[in-house]
Amino acid sequence: MKSLYFKVGILGSGQLGRMFTQSACNIGIEVSVYSPEKDSPAAKSGAKEYTGEYTNFELLEKFLENQNALSFEFENIPSSTLDFLINYQTKQNIKIYPNPRCVQIAQNRKLEKNFFKEIGLLVTNFFVIESLEDLQKLPKDWKFPSILKTNLFGYDGKGQWKVNSVLDIETILHEQKSFDHILEEIVPFEKEISVIGVRFSNGQIFCYPPAENIHTNHILDISIYPANISESLKQKAIRYTTKLLESLNYVGVLGLEMFVVEDELYCNEFAPRPHNSGHFTMNACRYSQFDMQAFTLLGVVPSFDFSFQPTVMKNIIGESFFQNKQILTNYLYNPNYHIYLYQKAEARKGRKMGHINYLGSFENSKFPIGTDWKV
Numbered sequence: 001m002k003s004l005y006f007k008v009g010i011l012g013s014g015q016l017g018r019m020f021t022q023s024a025c026n027i028g029i030e031v032s033v034y035s036p037e038k039d040s041p042a043a044k045s046g047a048k049e050y051t052g053e054y055t056n057f058e059l060l061e062k063f064l065e066n067q068n069a070l071s072f073e074f075e076n077i078p079s080s081t082l083d084f085l086i087n088y089q090t091k092q093n094i095k096i097y098p099n100p101r102c103v104q105i106a107q108n109r110k111l112e113k114n115f116f117k118e119i120g121l122l123v124t125n126f127f128v129i130e131s132l133e134d135l136q137k138l139p140k141d142w143k144f145p146s147i148l149k150t151n152l153f154g155y156d157g158k159g160q161w162k163v164n165s166v167l168d169i170e171t172i173l174h175e176q177k178s179f180d181h182i183l184e185e186i187v188p189f190e191k192e193i194s195v196i197g198v199r200f201s202n203g204q205i206f207c208y209p210p211a212e213n214i215h216t217n218h219i220l221d222i223s224i225y226p227a228n229i230s231e232s233l234k235q236k237a238i239r240y241t242t243k244l245l246e247s248l249n250y251v252g253v254l255g256l257e258m259f260v261v262e263d264e265l266y267c268n269e270f271a272p273r274p275h276n277s278g279h280f281t282m283n284a285c286r287y288s289q290f291d292m293q294a295f296t297l298l299g300v301v302p303s304f305d306f307s308f309q310p311t312v313m314k315n316i317i318g319e320s321f322f323q324n325k326q327i328l329t330n331y332l333y334n335p336n337y338h339i340y341l342y343q344k345a346e347a348r349k350g351r352k353m354g355h356i357n358y359l360g361s362f363e364n365s366k367f368p369i370g371t372d373w374k375v
């Protein structure tokens with residue numbers, strides 16, 4: 001029987017797929033997720049689960065046949081799968097948002113940084129390394145220490161090393177047995193900020209004002225909304241995000257991360273999906289970033305509501321939060337805290353297990369900085 005409801009598939013089935021499922025289910029969208037994982041966070045919140053490798057194109061095709069639209073919850077999908085999707089969308093009647101080409105740019109630091117530069121956005125000085133010989137071409141005045149990053153699939157500080165010399169770089173490249181890297185000058189930033197931007201298929205754009213991000217061990221720890229920066233920097237951050245959305249001809253939600261240096265913004269990277277620093281939207285305003293993702297797929301442009309409440313988001317990382325039940329109970333007592341646990345089976349070190357939104361200021365939130373929680 002033909003379904004009454006719109007069907008959306010998501011590649012990936014972690015916490016972002018889960019929060020999308022929760023938003024989408026509320027408005028009757030049927031969500032299915034596809035990933036190698038079983039009993040995933042998204043499936044536990046009601047998504048139908050397809051378990052398979054991203055390169056199992058037969059199974060992927062079966063999954064796609066049942067969807068009206070497809071979106072992503074992460075960018076580290078094999079390039080051959082993205083090529084398959086590009087080909088598939090030309091033949092079949094399915095909306096794939098964002099366009100897989102945007103995902104290919106976002107997962108590849110070289111393409112991403114060159115794209116930022118081409119459209120006139122500032123990026124930190126970088127040097128492309130594709131072979132050991134390239135190192136001989138490194139400018140003599142290159143500033144060390146700097147950061148060496150893998151070109152593909154880096155996230156949360158993984159595939160990243162602080163290096164003090166060419167010798168350091170050579171040692172790491174040999175250890176990695178790969179030469180596909182970029183070297184970046186360290187930006188002496190005052191703050192890190194991000195903007196969540198949304199573009200609909202009719203070209204309309206909506207940007208949430210910037211949030212300010214505090215990282216611990218290279219992983220997002222706390223996000224404070226709104227960012228404590230000047231009005232002109234806020235406008236610049238929104239202009240940059242708008243420029244990126246338009247230049248990519250993007251449809252969907254993205255998160256653009258930037259470094260603040262005096263009155264300049266350096267673009268670090270963008271995520272072609274809802275972003276961890278955008279979780280404040282779940283309580284700060286009428287439509288969350290996940291609601292927006294659903295709207296872009298449905299082709300519905302909501303009326304934008306610009307009233308936001310100051311909100312602080314704190315990630316729950318690793319196992320400390322779970323060591324004493326009283327920690328959770330204390331947060332549940334206070335209605336200004338909104339708790340989201342992702343139902344991941346195991347709390348490994350550095351793993352994002354949940355987050356808490358606090359409606360109010362950072363000082364009043366009393367959130368600890370770092371991964372240790374106390375009663």
Ligand code: AMP
Nearest residue numbers: 124154155156157184185186187215218
């Ligand atoms: P990334 O994986 O590029 O998002 O980097 C993770 C974090 O490392 C960023 O959020 C920054 O805190 C830090 N970082 C990355 N690149 C730079 C850079 N060029 N200069 C200073 N800090 C950086």
